[in-house]
Amino acid sequence: MSISDAPILHAKPTSNSNRKFLILFALVIFADFLLFDREPGLNLFVFANAVAAGLLICSRKSLSFSKAAGLLLCGLIASVPLIETPSWMGITICLLGLSCVSLGAGGLLPRQWTRLPLVLLRFVLDLPARPFRRVSYRWLQRLQKPSARGVRHHLRGWIMPLTFAAGFLALFAAANPLIDRTLRSIDLTFLLQLLSMWRIGFWLVVAAVLSVLLRPGLMRRRRHRRGAAEVVTSVEDGLFGHAALLRSLIVFNALFAVQTLLDLAYLWGGASLPDGMSHAEYAHRGAYPLMVTALLAAIFVLVAMRPGGPGDKSVLVRGLVHLWIAQNILLCLSSILRLDLYVEVYSLTELRVAAGIWMGLVAVGLFFILLRILLRRSNEWLIALSSATLAMTLYAAAVADIPALIARFNVAHSREISGEGIVLDLDYLAALGPSAIPALDTYLVSLPADSDVRRVRDALLRQQEGRSPDWRSWTYRAARLDDDLRHEAALAR
Template sequence: MTDTTPVTTAGAAPGGDAPGLPAPRLSGGIMLAGLATLATALFYDAPLGIALPAFLALLCGGALLLNPPAGGMGRWVTAAVTLVAVLALLVDAVTPLSLLLAIPAIAACLLHLTGRWPFGLEGRVQSVGAMLVLGPWRLGRDSLAALEWGVNHIRRSAIVAAAVRWVLPAGLGLIFCLLFTTANPVLGLWVDRLPLAFLGDIDAGRIVFWMVVLALLWPFVKVTGLAGPVPAPALAGPEEEQDDPVLALLLSPATVVRALALFNALFVLQSAMDVYYLWTGHDLPEGVTYAAYAHQGAYPLVLTALLAALFVLVALERPPVTGTVRRLIVVWIAQNILLVLSAMLRLSAYVAAYSLTGLRVAAFLWMVLVAVGLGLILARMALGRSNRWLVGANLAATVALLYGAAWVNIPALIATYNVGHCREAAGGGPDLDWAYLGRLGPQAIPALDRYIALPLHSRAGAGDASGATVESLRQALAQRFLTRHAGWRSWTARDQGLRDYLAAHPDGIDQTSQP
């Protein structure tokens, strides 16, 4: 948290303050954290009432402690009357209308009392709007400014700087661990055996609420006008493009090497378990089914690969890229490709257990694109190309894949697969959800005919609660298709193929109604 007074840095030693960099203001951070904690205790999962105007009065007092008032008694009288009026309105009833009146009025009073109240109605309305709308976003900017100030100071301490270089590997490594635990029920069992019962008492919603309140309260804790203090990078000339000290420390070569080494170790564990259980078919631990192992991991593993690819792209843009870094990146990308292939195998096993759907086809295509994108990162490194080339290559691959998919009759493909692999036809697999095939549209008719041709005693769910049958569904689809596609304007080659099929297999169709 920063104030608006830049520190003097003339003659500072190397590694000291950057010119014009604001000094942190600890009191603002303490005040913000305390008010956010109090607001969470008062308002989280509770109806709004008398506690709200009491809290807002306390907020005004804290804001004036941190932002000294300016002006004479006239300002105080005007602001006091306004505050009493809007707080009384909230004491009477907390409604959307009373909040709509009270919050902007409190913002206007604080701007007025602290001397940040411009002349003219238009300027004042814009200042209030900027405080309420842009103010919460300034928390991120001011936090980064404070962090940058801190980085310039902790560079003097080798121990602290070394600890900061573990922030990125440890933070992103924890995210990967959480994703792997979500994707791998075996790892989930291992985690459940750890003495981490206290984590079950953590209310994630309360933490998120507290973080949101931090941003909402910041413009009241640090009252700024329409523009606020000038960020430090804006004070440097265009020719003085210096590296961001925060990124320089968090993404230093040493940090990248540590991160890649840690991530490779984590991915080796996940990949080894996939090879052991998924690729070679070993028995899973008691209580874990192959369906659960396949289903839980398909999508989190793809998200993991995307995060990994993003980190690699950032790391490659931070010179110097040493030989060690390049080798670790190549190994890690190879592991990510294996991870995506495992995700595809998991999804294939899940489809075998629960049938194919349109979303699962889309998931297969998406996984193919992710695997191709990872391979293109390797190509970028080998060919010495830029990220711009990588974006173009991925775009070309996406267009090519989608163009190829557009030639495939996906509804017919899904219907054919589900009928061919259902329990009634194959002796194993899931029961056919023929109602879902009906939702695929008329292109599912040939597959429905193959299902109807099965012996009646082997067909599960031949009717539903409404009395509908597979035969009546097939007839309705065919009738609707022939009725809606009777004219030349709606002709397509794919529809003509279905029309020819229906002409050869007219069962259940009222041919007299056709032109």
């Protein structure tokens, strides 16, 4: 038998329960050492991988070496964005990776990757109901059993010796002044700091999250009644019958054609707009409503083109759906162009970057819907592919230094540097954090006498230098910025 096929991490139920208790206790202590009262940084990456290793050690079923290594690699890759800088997107990706590791250790991962998003959804939906289940009741029953063996049994065996030892020590202190003086000299103030309410709350939160990962569960599927399913199917056939779909698609394609021709003329063709309206106003008023329109169109297509429905069997309806999806994709591209025109006139913000990414994701999702119809795939395949695209987009956004990108764009397109656009918004650059310092340095090269920019730059520099020097708070983004600042200071000298 090869090493890759050798089963590992196999344990009996009782020993596995004790192992989970010990791993939970050790991880809570490790979290206190790494995370409590510390700035987030490298400590999040280290703790996430420690949790992944602990989950594999407490595996419910025997795992082969290759599967255990794959799950550990999944947790490692998912936590890499936390090295760049702690962000909500990076934490979300890391939690998704740890959820996959937990499901894999519990033997709950599906064999087909297309079912993974629904399994993760069932895992998340099961979380609110877990505290109200009978797990705590079973633990209390185990504690009451005199035949129970393991960690709890040994801990209970220490109650009597420690109680009598404390009593004897108090008697000895009363009888021996040396012992009394030694006991009085012991400083126990650190225990008060250790047992602060914030610290205990932190322990409880970490223990609650870890207990969910150590004992994964999935929300049970509800069986649909056959009669209810027949009613739903009949309603869908009535609302989305062949005639209704054909008429809807003809009307929708005509309406979208008008909007598409207007965009082709004014956005892509550069035609002159009516008096009193600029291209920026035309772009800004249409970007976000058109995205809602595309989303509603996607929902309509998914409902109308369900497998085996009236729309799926008609060649004419399928052709009109293909044409409508193509117009929706062009609509998304027009929305991106609208946003680009608006940003060129005004400035770039994090919300506008998020809007551009969202528009691109909607266009890709519509393309996936078209592929699903052409390839005759299931909605499960569509959800899995769309979820994978969304996860990769979040991963890239968590790694990229978006504040630095925004600062460089706004400085380069400001009225002071380019002669066009709007005046540089220093308050917004200050809100972006120390990542904006290189862009401000570029500004000061062209206009070194601007005192307001230098004041903002000095404030951001103090914020960067005020970071904790502890290795647990280290981030690659901050270290990279420190290296750039040291290099610029050496060149200046």
